[in-house]
Amino acid sequence: MRADVQRVTVLGAGSWGTAFAKVLGDAGRDVTMWARREQVAADIRERHANSAYLPGVGLPERITATADPAEALDGAEAVVLAVPSQSLRANLSEWRPLLPADTILVSLAKGVELGTLKRMSEVIAEIAGIPAGEVVVVTGPNLAKEIAAGQPSASVLACADHERAVAIQRASANSYFRPYTNTDVVGCELGGACKNVIALSTGMAAGLGLGTNTMATLITRGLAEMARLGAKLGADPLTFAGLAGVGDLVATCSSPLSRNRTFGEHLGRGDTLEQAQAAAGGQVAEGVMSCSSIRALAQSLGVDMPITDAMHRVCHEGVDPRQAGAELLGRSQKHEWS
Numbered sequence: 001m002r003a004d005v006q007r008v009t010v011l012g013a014g015s016w017g018t019a020f021a022k023v024l025g026d027a028g029r030d031v032t033m034w035a036r037r038e039q040v041a042a043d044i045r046e047r048h049a050n051s052a053y054l055p056g057v058g059l060p061e062r063i064t065a066t067a068d069p070a071e072a073l074d075g076a077e078a079v080v081l082a083v084p085s086q087s088l089r090a091n092l093s094e095w096r097p098l099l100p101a102d103t104i105l106v107s108l109a110k111g112v113e114l115g116t117l118k119r120m121s122e123v124i125a126e127i128a129g130i131p132a133g134e135v136v137v138v139t140g141p142n143l144a145k146e147i148a149a150g151q152p153s154a155s156v157l158a159c160a161d162h163e164r165a166v167a168i169q170r171a172s173a174n175s176y177f178r179p180y181t182n183t184d185v186v187g188c189e190l191g192g193a194c195k196n197v198i199a200l201s202t203g204m205a206a207g208l209g210l211g212t213n214t215m216a217t218l219i220t221r222g223l224a225e226m227a228r229l230g231a232k233l234g235a236d237p238l239t240f241a242g243l244a245g246v247g248d249l250v251a252t253c254s255s256p257l258s259r260n261r262t263f264g265e266h267l268g269r270g271d272t273l274e275q276a277q278a279a280a281g282g283q284v285a286e287g288v289m290s291c292s293s294i295r296a297l298a299q300s301l302g303v304d305m306p307i308t309d310a311m312h313r314v315c316h317e318g319v320d321p322r323q324a325g326a327e328l329l330g331r332s333q334k335h336e337w338s
């Protein structure tokens with residue numbers, strides 16, 4: 001492993017993959033992106049733009065791109081995985097033979113795998129055949145469009161191996177992007193996955209015409225339920241008060257730029273799942289799948305996550321958002337911290 005990472009490959013040229021590649025390029029790193037479509041790769045390589053995902057954003061000239069994964073991975077000192085959570089296992093299985101030895105694997109995905117109920121660093125470690133403690137997880141309040149516009153924001157780089165997190169911290173810190181390290185991978189990863197589900201709920205509330213008190217209630221009680229799950233899995237409770245918890249909840253649950261919040265808003269206005277998916281224009285709203293995997297994980301551990309459960313029932317069992325809201329309010333009365 002190199003402490004001074006210079007050559008980075010980003011696999012996935014969607015919104016966040018591209019914005020993170022820009023962060024690395026602006027931090028002086030040489031970046032090669034892999035795009036699924038040659039048209040997107042050519043746009044990045046020849047016009048220094050990704051018009052499909054980040055229209056109007058100019059990319060540093062030191063970023064190049066290809067649709068050939070072998071070419072993209074050649075000589076990579078760090079590999080950033082920037083594909084959706086539910087396809088990561090299949091994608092990485094294909095790429096595994098091409099991964100350079102000793103490269104640092106970095107995960108951008110915020111989700112929990114359906115079926116296995118694994119966090120993304122666990123999936124990556126399993127497929128790549130490395131200890132889970134070696135995967136670096138990027139999370140925190142990082143709406144891709146704002147970062148691509150050079151607006152200041154902080155992030156968390158979580159890894160049990162502090163040196164790996166520091167290597168990526170050095171490679172990505174720039175004048176608008178301030179990454180902090182953290183060794184609580186469980187808490188950081190759960191925060192990133194769970195907040196997408198809570199953002200669905202705040203969007204849904206907005207779609208129903210509800211205001212700021214409702215949003216604040218969902219954010220705060222969402223925080224309580226993700227912290228309960230984290231505690232059961234050994235996370236540090238302080239993590240949820242940080243960028244990966246409160247930070248990302250505030251950004252995602254309140255911003256019209258969030259795909260999860262927007263998805264929920266469509267459902268709240270009465271759109272079907274298919275209509276909300278069509279409106280997302282092919283971009284991933286991870287909470288739609290993660291509400292089911294996180295719910296199953298919570299149930300397997302006996303953890304109560306009522307908002308997550310409600311989102312699963314609205315998205316996948318046809319429950320009306322108004323009915324789900326009424327049921328949340330109709331639950332038995334409790335002490336705030338029970």
Ligand SMILES: NC(=O)C1=CN([C@@H]2O[C@H](COP(=O)(O)OP(=O)(O)OC[C@H]3O[C@@H](n4cnc5c(N)ncnc54)[C@H](O)[C@@H]3O)[C@@H](O)[C@H]2O)C=CC1
Pocket residue numbers: 012013014015016017018035036037053082083084085087091108109110111142143144145282283284286
């Ligand atoms: N967009 C954002 O602001 C942020 C996104 N994230 C997370 O980053 C991850 C990636 O998100 P985005 O780049 O925003 O998503 P996106 O939907 O903008 O792009 C996903 C990329 O993966 C590719 N892709 C989709 N399905 C694929 C498949 N089956 N096989 C191979 N490639 C596939 C797409 O072609 C595209 O290049 C998600 O887990 C998301 O939650 C995290 C922080 C910020």
Ligand SMILES: O=C(CO)COP(=O)(O)O
Pocket residue numbers: 110140141142143144196199248251252257258259260261284285286
């Ligand atoms: O993770 C994000 C911000 O930190 C992006 O959220 P969305 O996927 O909802 O756009």
